Amino acid sequence: MAGGRYLEDVVRRLKETGLKVTPQRLAVIRCLEGNSSHPSAEQIHRAVTRSFPTISLATVYNTLETLERIDAVRSMYLTGGRRHYDPETRPHHHAVCRRCQRIEDVFPETGGPVPVPATVRGRFAEVTPMVLYRGTCADCASFSSS
Amino acid sequence: MAGGRYLEDVVRRLKETGLKVTPQRLAVIRCLEGNSSHPSAEQIHRAVTRSFPTISLATVYNTLETLERIDAVRSMYLTGGRRHYDPETRPHHHAVCRRCQRIEDVFPETGGPVPVPATVRGRFAEVTPMVLYRGTCADCASFSSS
DNA sequence: CTTAGTGCAAAGGCTTTGCAGCAAT
DNA sequence: ATTGCTGCAAAGCCTTTGCACTAAG
Numbered sequence: 604m605a606g607g608r609y610l611e612d613v614v615r616r617l618k619e620t621g622l623k624v625t626p627q628r629l630a631v632i633r634c635l636e637g638n639s640s641h642p643s644a645e646q647i648h649r650a651v652t653r654s655f656p657t658i659s660l661a662t663v664y665n666t667l668e669t670l671e672r673i674d675a676v677r678s679m680y681l682t683g684g685r686r687h688y689d690p691e692t693r694p695h696h697h698a699v700c701r702r703c704q705r706i707e708d709v710f711p712e713t714g715g716p717v718p719v720p721a722t723v724r725g726r727f728a729e730v731t732p733m734v735l736y737r738g739t740c741a742d743c744a745s746f747s748s749s
Numbered sequence: 750m751a752g753g754r755y756l757e758d759v760v761r762r763l764k765e766t767g768l769k770v771t772p773q774r775l776a777v778i779r780c781l782e783g784n785s786s787h788p789s790a791e792q793i794h795r796a797v798t799r800s801f802p803t804i805s806l807a808t809v810y811n812t813l814e815t816l817e818r819i820d821a822v823r824s825m826y827l828t829g830g831r832r833h834y835d836p837e838t839r840p841h842h843h844a845v846c847r848r849c850q851r852i853e854d855v856f857p858e859t860g861g862p863v864p865v866p867a868t869v870r871g872r873f874a875e876v877t878p879m880v881l882y883r884g885t886c887a888d889c890a891s892f893s894s895s
Numbered sequence: 896c897t898t899a900g901t902g903c904a905a906a907g908g909c910t911t912t913g914c915a916g917c918a919a920t
Numbered sequence: 921a922t923t924g925c926t927g928c929a930a931a932g933c934c935t936t937t938g939c940a941c942t943a944a945g
Contacts, residue, residue: 623919625925644910659927664910666925680826684934685909698869698876713866719882720860723844726853727884730844734880736865738873769899769944790935805902810935812900830909831934 609636609690613675620673630655631666635676641687641697641706681706681735694731700740709736755782755836759821766819776801777812781822787833787843787852827852827881840877846886855882 613632617624630651634642642650648663667688670676678686681697682704689708696709696717711717717732724730759778763770776797780788788796794809813834816822824832827843828850835854842855842863857863863878870876 623924625918627926657927661911661928662926668911680828680830682826684826684830684832686830698873700873707872709866709869713868714864717863717880718860720855722859723855723882723884727844727846727882727886728890730882730884732880732882734863734878736869736873736876736878738869738876740873744874767899771900771944773901803902807903807936808901814936815900 607636613670613673616673616675617669622669622673627651627655627658627662628666628669630658631663631670632675635670635688635690638690639708641681641689643685643687647688694733696734696736698736698738698740700743701737702739702743705740705742709734753782759816759819762819762821763815768815768819773797773801773804773808774812774815776804777809777816778821781816781834781836784836785854787827787835789831789833793834840879842880842882844882844884844886846889847883848885848889851886851888855880 610629610632614624614629617628631647633654634647634650640646644663644667645660647667648658648660651658651663667676667678671678674692675690677689677692679689681687682699687706691708695711696714698707698709699705714734717734719730719732756775756778760770760775763774777793779800780793780796786792790809790813791806793813794804794806797804797809813822813824817824820838821836823835823838825835827833828845833852837854841857842860844853844855845851860880863880865876865878
């Protein structure tokens with residue numbers, strides 16, 4: 604595996620900002636590293652619990668907020684009323700399955716840049732477009748009636 | 750004003766589906782007609798309360814769910830954990846202010862169709878792209894430090 | 896009449912907050 | 921010693937649900 608580039612980087616930023624590198628934070632960072640499943644806080648908590656049984660859900664939330672402030676994670680509401688966390692902080696798009704809610708990253712390179720219409724440019728500054736491709740994923744399409 | 754095209758249309762669809770046209774539902778429909786502010790359920794409730802003081806928030810939620818089923822309104826999580834309702838049910842995009850969370854409709858015609866990358870097309874069927882143009886609106890840009 | 900819809904209140908998710916105890920300078 | 925972090929529990933939003941009452945067709 605790629606081995607800790609993300610972890611190293613986030614740890615460095617924590618230290619630079621004067622924040623502490625606690626075992627709980629390390630566990631959450633490790634859970635996020637290379638994780639493109641866009642987990643919710645609760646999913647992260649469940650996953651981290653396996654290696655760190657005593658970590659509390661509140662600490663996971665606190666840690667995620669801290670990590671978001673140092674740009675180590677990005678949160679978003681893509682589907683439903685729950686927040687999803689993504690360690691990929693570069694601008695990119697998302698494909699979301701209408702049925703199973705699976706979320707996949709879609710990088711701008713694969714589809715070319717998304718133009719910002721003049722009407723939007725005239726009314727908003729520093730516009731970053733983010734596309735949501737809502738569709739039906741292969742798994743769900745094959746079990747179409749289930 | 751345009752005068753009731755939306756209302757007429759929704760009332761017709763309610764009847765066709767065998768649903769009742771109650772004063773509460775009419776009040777919610779009137780509140781949605783031509784409303785492009787993407788209100789939350791609570792905002793709709795507050796607005797409707799002015800003309801219909803006894804309507805309950807639960808009824809507003811129930812009504813919105815009913816209206817969404819007959820495709821008279823579309824709900825979405827664009828920003829934060831609250832649901833926003835939009836009487837515009839044709840596919841379109843949204844511009845959202847990073848600061849004040851104001852939401853504006855952006856119609857595909859103004860920016861041309863959004864292409865679906867081959868990678869997405871290969872993994873998802875019936876893909877509908879929806880763009881979120883996140884930026885800073887003119888009002889917020891002028892009060893940049895407030 | 897009959898059935899669906901309303902309003903109230905309670906319950907349910909998810910997230911945030913307050914605070915005592917603990918850990919790391 | 922001082923500061924910040926953790927974990928627990930409670931509180932807070934927003935939304936959904938159960939149920940008796942009411943009203944639409």
